Amino acid sequence: MDWQGMSWLGTGDYDVAREVLQRGVAAVFLIAFLSAADQFPALLGEHGLLPVPRFLGSAYARRQPTVFRWHYSDRMLRLIAWGGAVVAASLVAGLPQHVQPWLTTVLFLLLWGAYLSIVNVGQTFYGFGWESLLCEAGFTVAWLGSSTTATPVTTLFLIRWLVFRLEFGAGMIKLRGGQEWRDLTALYYHHETQPMPGPLSRQAHLLPKWLHRGEVLGNHFAQLVCPFFLFAPQPIASIAAAVMIVTQLWLIVTGNFAWLNWITVVLLFSGISDEVVHAVIPGWAWPVSASAGGGMPLWYAVPVLAASVLLVYLSWWPARNLVAKRQLMNASFNRWHLVNAYGAFGTVTKRRDEIVIEGTDAADGASGWREYEFHGKPGDPSRVPRWFAPYHLRLDWLMWFLALGAEGGGWFDMLLVRLLQADRPTLRLLRVDPFDGLPPRLVRARVFRYRFATRAEHRQTGLVWIREERGLLVPPVGGRDR
Known part of the structure; x- marks a missing residue:
């Protein structure tokens, strides 16, 4: 049943954003599942460095939501990883997005559940903040619908809220962290001491120190000021998103932070409207939704609203963490890795x-x-x-x-x-x-x-x-x- 009376829930102004969000997050899932198929057995498999079967004997592991609670084998892990990769690849290609919205929702929830199962037995090898970030992004993007319906505005808002916690949380961690972030010297060291330098890291490290201080100032502006403007009217929100995208691209070319910067760029498209895209790239031709006026089936609108209410409810703990004196970094407040706290490099290693x-x-x-x-x-x-x-x-x-x-x-x-x-x-x-x-x-x-x-x-x-x-x-x- 179609109910046009819920037109307030949907918008036709973010069709490009929805395509980028769905395909981009799916692309990261594809990489994550391929990585699991390639590395997980050697690191955590039956004969791995930290075998999952042994970990599953602990009381902590038995409380975690994972399909491996009942059985683990390397073969089962590979089946889940390759199955997840196939589903993710179909979403990258945009095939399910042309069907009824329930299909994209179900597929993204399957990706979320499968990867959550892997993360929750991954121990220290999966103890990175971007694992929780991918889980949360997958669950949230699941409620964007398909090209047969309008884009839910509540989902767009929640993705922006995710980016806000990701960026503002990282900015606050830095201000509360090492003195090097406050005296603007952090980038004197970071390019050299970061976990995994890239081919341009040495060139970045050898830049003049005045430029390094400018990098820190730009980082503070992007992480402590711009996130608030994601909730401003257009085109201000798009401009704020673009500034943060530029800073993420700089991090991409000067280092190797797995998919952290890449998925952040994708999520920032939640703040960029179609009007801005068409103004920047005249003649952009991306398929628009069939319900640009905001129509949405009642049977889909109800679960979208329910998921939105759940995520808003779970936001209390990470919101409180943002203003806490002892702010947690990369913390999950529930076993489902939803609405997490993020942050990185509160202090910079100098050697x-x-x-x-x-x-x-x-x-x-x-x-x-x-x-x-x-x-x-x-x-x-x-x-x-x-x-x-x-x-x-x-x-x-x-x-x-x-x-x-x-x-x-x-x-x-x-x-x-x-x-x-x-x-x-x-x-x-x-x-x-x-x-x-x-x-x-x-x-x-x-x-x-x-x-x-x-x-x-x-x-x-x-x-x-x-x-x-x-x-x-x-x-x-x-x-x-x-």
Whole structure:
């Protein structure tokens, strides 16, 4: 039954935004599921570094909403991951969006439920804020409908509220965090010490310090001022969204933060109206909704409103957190990862330490040490960092945290065991196995201090990084020592 009396709930002014939101969030889901299919078994599978079957024996795990509570196998994980990838790919292509709105809602809720199941057993390898961000974005975008109906304004508002918490929360974390954000020196260090630098990070680091101070000022403006204008009339909301998109693009080209910046750009389109898009790109031809006047079936309007009320109700805890003296960063207030608290880099690391894992064939460990190379984290000082985002290299990220002094939680010891065993799934997580699939006799882990080479040092040596040894993290160990 169509009920045009609920025309207030829908709008025909954000058709482009809806397409970008649905296809963009689906694209991130596609990458996340492909990443899970590729990395999860080696990291968390039956014979992984932190096996899920063992984790599921804990009381905490038994309280989490996940399909793996009843059974886990690597085969089941791959089926869910590849199934999620197929569903996400169909939404990226825009196929379900031409059917009744219930279909896009059901498919996005399936993506949310499947990925939630993975996140809730992912332990430290899935303990990143953008995991919760993707879950929340998937659930919220599920209620945008399809091209057969108008775009629900309550859903657009809630996506903007999500962006507000994401950006303003990050800004407040910085103001309450390290002095470097208040004295505008944070970017003196960030490009060099960020978790996973990109190919342009060194060039960004070598920019003049006055420009780095300008970066910090621009960041504060984008995160502490612009989010409020997302709720202003057009075109002010679109301008605010555009400013924040520019700052996110700068982060994309100067670093590797998995899909955090990419999905933020997508979500910011909730503030950009079709009128602004057509003014900026004349002749833009994107399919418009069949109900541009605001019509929406009653059977769809009711669940949209119910979902909106639920998300508004759950907003109390993250809203209170934004103004709390002890603001939580990247926290979920419920097991469903809905309406979360976000934030990043409350303090900036001023020195970069890296853990280098080596192996040798020599029984006495006196010589022949060769390095294992990771895909993303710095290793070989002559190697230019690569771009990997929005793909998420989970092991590389945890190696960065480990170098900062984080507890290995058992996964690092198991990583060394797997290297001693020349475990093929584990070796696939690395860029270079110096032993070509054969087990070494011994492995060890050393700590090095890394810094970007100056322009003069780079011209003289060709090196990207200058490093010096800081000590031994794990002395030489063999298979019998573990």
